[in-house]
Structures are given as C-alpha cells and as structure tokens.
Amino acid sequence: MFRRIEPAPAAGTLVFDGRSIAFQAGDSVATALIAAGVERFRDHPRDAAPRAPYCMMGVCFECLVEIDGRQNQQACLIPARDGMVVHVQTGARQIPERGHDR
C-alpha cells in the first residue's frame, strides 16, 4: 500500500475493473493504480500468480494491463487519462481480433 505525501486535487478519473479511480496530474496508470491500493496488475501467463509493478521505469514488463481494449500496455509508461478503461491482464496475450489490435 502507498499513500500520497500531500493530497492534490484529482486531475481525472479512470476505471479499473469497474472501479472508479481518481488520479493526480502527472500520474502514470501505474502510479494511479498503486496509489489507489491496487495490488494485482496482471496474472502471470504460466502460473496465474498475481504480478505488479517491479521497476516503474519500463524495463520489467510486470505492470502489463489492458487499456481501452489494447492488451500488453506498460502501465508505468502511459500517462493516466480521464475516462480510460483499464483491466487486469489475465493469461497470455489473446490473438487480436480484426481491427482490434491497432
């Protein structure tokens, strides 16, 4: 669990697995989620164990989530945006449907 050293006004709201999460200016999707107490970003494709951000700088790929319908998104690199729809990524990457995997 994390806490903000100084609360700031919300810059927007994203939805994570159906739950509304307010974020602050400058938050990546990963900072927004860990600030909100999210502990599980994805289930590992091999053993389904929960995984969460490890490096926060784009090298470990543990923070992969689904964002606005696109899988395998690095939550630590992508700025949080108002109205974003984020899901836990479960299992291996799905075969993209036509036109889905832009």
Place this chain on the structure above:
Amino acid sequence: MTADRMDTDHIAADRTSHDWDAVVIGTGPAGMAAAAALAEGGARTLVVDEQPEIGGQIYRAIERNRNHSRLARILGADYLRGAPLAERLRASGAEISLGTLVWRIDEERGVWIRRHGAIERVSARAVVLATGAMERPVPTPGWTLPGVMGIGALQIALKSGGLVPAGRLVLAGSGPLFLLFARQCLAAGVRDMVLLDTSDSTHLLGGLPLLPRALTGEGWRYLLKGAGLLAALRRAGVPFYRGVRDIALEGERHVTAIRFVHRGGAARLACDTVGLHEGVIPQQQITRSLGCAHEFNPAQGSFRPVLGASGTTDLPGIHVAGDAGGIIGAQASAHDGNIAALAILRDIGRLAPEAAERRIAAETRARHAHLTVRPFLDRLYPPRAEILAPADDTVICRCENVTAGALREAVGRGVTGPNQAKAFLRCGMGPCQGRLCGPTATAIIAAATHRSPEETGYYRVRTPLKPVTVGELAGLADHGAPNAERNRERPS
C-alpha cells in the same frame, strides 16, 4: 587541411539526406546535456524519451517537482541539480519528443520510433545513446510477489506521484541509493521502516586503499553525503541490521514477511512493502542490438559497451554517453553528454577542431573529478553473492518463470551459453526480452562452466527492442517507408 576540407564537403553533401544532424536518445543528465550542447552548437537536434517528462530516472519529474516545496525538500539538493539542466535543454532549441519509444536503430543511423501509436524512421548524421542505467536484477526467493519492488522503483513512485509506502517498509540492499532513499522516506514521514544492509563489513577493509583517491576531486562530497545519510538514519533510530544475507520474501497474493540471516541467526519480519537494491548497471539493449562490442567490467560486475574517446562506439556516428557506457553517476554523465556533443559538433563541421579539443579537455577534467570516488564505492558495495548464484528454486526469468536450477540443469545437459539457454528454456524470451534475467543467466552459466562472464557472453538482443504491433508497422507501410515488411511483430 585538405582532409578537413574533403570531410566538410562530404558532410555538406550528406546533410541533405538526413532528417537531423543528431538524434539523442534519453533525457537523463547525459541526454539533456548532449542535446542542449548540440543544439547550442547549431546542430539540428532531436531528443527523444520514452517517458512523458524530461529528466530520466535520476531527475524524474524535475520540472514539476522543482516548484513543489515539500517534495523538493524531501528529494534534496542533488535532485534539484536537474532543474538547470532541464532549463538549458528547453532553451537550447533542440526538438524534444516525449512518450517516444525507440524500437530499432539501423546501420545507417536510422532511428525507428513509435509516438502517438505511429511508427516513423528518422535519420541522423550522429546518434547519442543516453539510455542510462537500470537497477541490477536481484533474483531472490519470492521477489515476484506484488509489494516487492526495486528501491529505485519506489523512489520513482515518490518522484513521479509523491507516493511513499504505507505500513511497514523494509529496504534490503546496499549502496548509495539504498541509503539515500531511506533518508528520503524519513523526510517524507515514513515511520515504520527497517533497513537490512547486505554489504559486508570486510568490503570496507578492501576499499581502504582506494580511500585516499576517493577524497580527491569531488569525491569527498560523495563520502560526506553518505556519512550524513547514515548519521541522519541513526539519529532517527531507524532499525538497521548489518551484514544481512539469505533474504527471502513470504506471501501468497502479496508480500507479507521477509526472512533473512543476521549474525548467524535466522530472523523474520512482517512487512507490507519490500524494496530490494544491489546497485545499477548499464542498459545494454540498444548497444547489444547494434552489435557493438561489449566488455565485462569486474569492478562494477556488469557489461558495458567498448567505447573510445568521447563515447564513440565501433559504429561510425554512434556515441554512448552517461551510465549506458558504464556507471559514472549523474554529474559525470552530464559532462559525458557535453563531451559527446562537442565531438559530434566537430565531426559535422560545426566546431573548429582546436576549440572542440579545448572544451572537451575541460569537460573531461570536470567529469574525472566525479569519478575519483567510484572505485571505492564499487569495492564497498559489490552485489551480494546470492543474487549472482541464486538457490535452485529461485526464479531468475520473471517473464517465463525459469528458475536458477532449471538453467543449471540445462547447462548440465550441454547448454554452453545464454543464447542456447534461451532456446532450451525460453528464459529471456518473454516481454522484457531478457532485461531482467540477462545478467543472472550469464553469471550462472559462467559459474557452472568455469568461465568468465566475458567468455560466457550475453543474450543476443534482437529488434524490435520493445513490442511493436503489426498494425503499427502496417501504418508505416501505408506511408511508403522502406523495409517495413521486413519487420515482424514479436510473438509474445
């Protein structure tokens, strides 16, 4: 002067065929300095960073935080050194492209980027790789549990989101960042914190002969800072266990406890968040993908690209600056960036050779003053032995869940190097492409085959350096760019 004239003619002709005089990759201290110096010298300069803000990891979110009085105070004076560098970059006229991923560099200094979901190739007469460092992977039982992160990662959460761990925080590791982050947590009001120092007091004895040199140049400032951090932590009464080893994390869905051995006895602490850290290593993905020669630096326990003066690689026009070329720290990295830029300005005819030589000499002296302390620090804080020789059941490849034992068994079946191990075990073939297991795989195979890390080698790094989709590449093909059809999406 004939040679110079011919060179200039050649470059004048070359100018028309490139999008930029220089492309700089990374906006940490080396990249900011390089891009600023290039643009100040009249070079058409593009600087890109994968992150949405300039500063790299060391000066992460510097432009936001410099005016945030509380965070600025917590992060301290060395962090705020990034502010004038950021100002210099902004004023230099260099074009800054953030949120921009570099996924390939080709032999003609074409830099393949993805920004706003679109792929482009930009070409340059010179490229500066200022991709910096990453935390050394620390394979430890239970390190894949949520709640276990790099100490550098925890510090990024503080810099970018003003976040500190709630509940009990255990920091386990050694080195300057270990102490600095503990001190920053203290300043940020983290009350329930326990420090497990994995450095070995015998290393101090080994380091003593290096101490006199460490006091010269700017070295004494680093030592004084370290002493100040330790004193502040002691004054605050932060529990501090020294000489800790055999660390393991416990938990089902999240870390709940840390086990370790201290003074020969087993200990266990309940906790909510664990930070691990055993120093930083150069990011090798781009230099490896280019096929640059690399050497193993035993003092730092890591590979680095073989570089000439002013950061030149064995590929014409491709330079490395800062920690990506070997760990030198933020301030030396900024000088490194200036040096690479001055050499490039000279090479493209923007700076007279005599002036370049004079300014490079001054930057080199300034850089050197920050390096006097490095051999002492390297000796004092080597990575703890168990992360280079993890127990058999420890996961080394987080992406594919490959254990140290599986790798050793594969070596027993005849695997002689990291690339064969990939084929046998899939280690290094997950989404991180070996970034988090490469150093460990080399160390384990080297030990098992009684060879040096250099003889053992490292994963061959292939492009795309990060996953790029077929759709994104198709977009490139639609715009008539060459060679797009040769690139295929990485299976994942």
